[in-house]
Amino acid sequence: MMPTPQWARAHTNIALIKYWGKKDPKLMLPANDSLSLTLADFYTDTLVRFRGDCPGDSLTIDGQPVSAGALTKAVRVLDEVRRRAGLTLPAQVISRNHVPTAAGLASSASGLAALAAAAAQAAGLHLTEQELSRIARHGSGSATRSVAGGFVRWYAGTDDASSYALPVAAAPALLQDIRVLAVIFSDQPKAIGSTAGMAQTVATSSYFPAWTERAERDLAALLPALAAGDFPRVGAIAEGNALAMHALTWAARPPFTYFLPATLALVQGIQAWRAAAPVPVYATIDAGPNVKLLTLADHVAAVQEWLADHFPTARVVVTHAGPGIQYYPERKEPR
Numbered sequence: 661m662m663p664t665p666q667w668a669r670a671h672t673n674i675a676l677i678k679y680w681g682k683k684d685p686k687l688m689l690p691a692n693d694s695l696s697l698t699l700a701d702f703y704t705d706t707l708v709r710f711r712g713d714c715p716g717d718s719l720t721i722d723g724q725p726v727s728a729g730a731l732t733k734a735v736r737v738l739d740e741v742r743r744r745a746g747l748t749l750p751a752q753v754i755s756r757n758h759v760p761t762a763a764g765l766a767s768s769a770s771g772l773a774a775l776a777a778a779a780a781q782a783a784g785l786h787l788t789e790q791e792l793s794r795i796a797r798h799g800s801g802s803a804t805r806s807v808a809g810g811f812v813r814w815y816a817g818t819d820d821a822s823s824y825a826l827p828v829a830a831a832p833a834l835l836q837d838i839r840v841l842a843v844i845f846s847d848q849p850k851a852i853g854s855t856a857g858m859a860q861t862v863a864t865s866s867y868f869p870a871w872t873e874r875a876e877r878d879l880a881a882l883l884p885a886l887a888a889g890d891f892p893r894v895g896a897i898a899e900g901n902a903l904a905m906h907a908l909t910w911a912a913r914p915p916f917t918y919f920l921p922a923t924l925a926l927v928q929g930i931q932a933w934r935a936a937a938p939v940p941v942y943a944t945i946d947a948g949p950n951v952k953l954l955t956l957a958d959h960v961a962a963v964q965e966w967l968a969d970h971f972p973t974a975r976v977v978v979t980h981a982g983p984g985i986q987y988y989p990e991r992k993e994p995r
């Protein structure tokens with residue numbers, strides 16, 4: 661069939677159980693299962709056109725051609741789609757990020773998930789979220805989970821076919837009420853990207869075997885807490901898992917950390933506040949200095965007030981649970 665250009669939108673996600681380490685970098689198989697929440701306010705729209713009149717694959721983000729590294733990740737996704745569709749045409753990819761740089765959230769998860777969906781649809785493949793997540797995985801691990809909405813589990817698997825993401829059952833009230841406050845201390849690019857940081861950790865951190873065991877245990881405890889809508893339990897497990905991930909980097913050779921002094925001050929401040937007042941608020945941190953606070957809708961105002969008092973210079977963006985992939989025809993650029 662003739663390829664039909666197509667827009668797809670995917671949202672970024674925040675992991676409650678982190679992916680940190682690959683057991684197979686070529687196939688992009690993670691060392692452990694991970695679990696995330698897809699976020700409503702941060703997303704990428706991507707248009708894919710397969711066309712014979714282009715010399716090779718091209719990708720612009722917000723009108724700018726991307727770096728060689730970013731293009732390589734995109735080409736891995738496009739190659740998977742071409743292989744499945746029996747296509748050889750190059751692709752023109754136009755991508756628009758709606759991830760405010762001020763939010764300090766990576767756009768690679770939403771970007772590569774949107775690319776997988778737009779490319780598959782444009783190639784005439786009508787795939788389930790599960791199949792799309794396998795394709796997105798070839799671009800970036802965290803993109804695997806951005807294909808679905810709400811709480812999403814990435815099954816590590818043992819080969820290409822068994823490493824995919826699926827939505828996870830959660831109490832409806834929890835899905836509706838959970839809030840994420842992104843607290844931004846720095847929007848500078850990090851010194852060690854996640855791909856390199858996790859590779860260094862796998863190769864040298866003496867805690868790595870303990871981490872994969874810990875992550876599987878945290879996930880097993882999180883699933884019933886999500887199903888029961890037990891937010892304090894969900895938050896405590898997520899916070900503990902994030903700190904365990906960051907402990908790995910200190911035990912790597914050479915040792916490193918993504919924390920700034922403000923990162924630690926916020927984690928300690930939140931823990932002390934929680935001990936003193938009955939406010940359910942928990943921290944999680946990705947491969948950078950910024951902190952995402954998890955809380956419930958009723959407590960957002962109190963958390964914002966506390967942040968304004970204790971971290972007056974930090975920028976704060978509030979969001980909630982978001983949906984999976986959405987499609988738009990070529991002529992209807994989404995807004």
Ligand code: DP6
Pocket residue numbers: 674675677678679680694766768799800801802803854855856945946947
């Ligand atoms: C800390 O998905 O960016 O955000 O697979 O090498 O592209 P690659 O890495 P990436 O790593 C994400 C790491 C994390 C944790 C998580 O999202 O689970």
